[in-house]
Amino acid sequence: GENVEQHPSTLSVQEGDSAVIKCTYSDSASNYFPWYKQELGKGPQLIIDIRSNVGEKKDQRIAVTLNKTAKHFSLHITETQPEDSAVYFCAANRRGKLIFGQGTELSVKP
């Protein structure tokens, strides 16, 4: 089955700096890679996603890159703001199932 590894588990940055979270997956058949932001006591919110036929996707301050050969994908947040503080999860989709990474707790200090 699919296995998704996510690093780091915690990340602290100063407001305005960039944050990068990395994930690796094991199943080369996985074809869809979403990223979710989860605030305390709430469900995950989709922030960006990428399909396996694309190498990079950007949406304002958020970008995701995918390296299919190496089976890893990364989330990049630029110009971080305190409201970006949350837990971020990567996921990989194979045969309709989303398998999640372990999560990264991002703290943006003002």
Next chain:
Amino acid sequence: GAVVSQHPSWVICKSGTSVKIECRSLDFQATTMFWYRQFPKQSLMLMATSNEGSKATYEQGVEKDKFLINHASLTLSTLTVTSAHPEDSSFYICSASAQGSPLHFGNGTRLTVT
């Protein structure tokens, strides 16, 4: 668009009783709904996949007789935790998607079994 509503947001029940959690897709028809469980400071673990009108498919290690899932319509799925015990206390989250669309999550249900 793509709103998934989950109810209740929190529930406290006594050990041995059953609890039902509802998951609704408000503005789209969900061909597939998923149920996840999340313990504090941990990731989301998939419990089961339900397709409208058919039996749910449970992940390994999830007791299908304990976690009853019903997906009677394209907008509603329910999870019933039967004979709940304190170890069932967790954050249960549903998600839904239309064919070929991204997965969207509800806001979760905090279950506490006393």
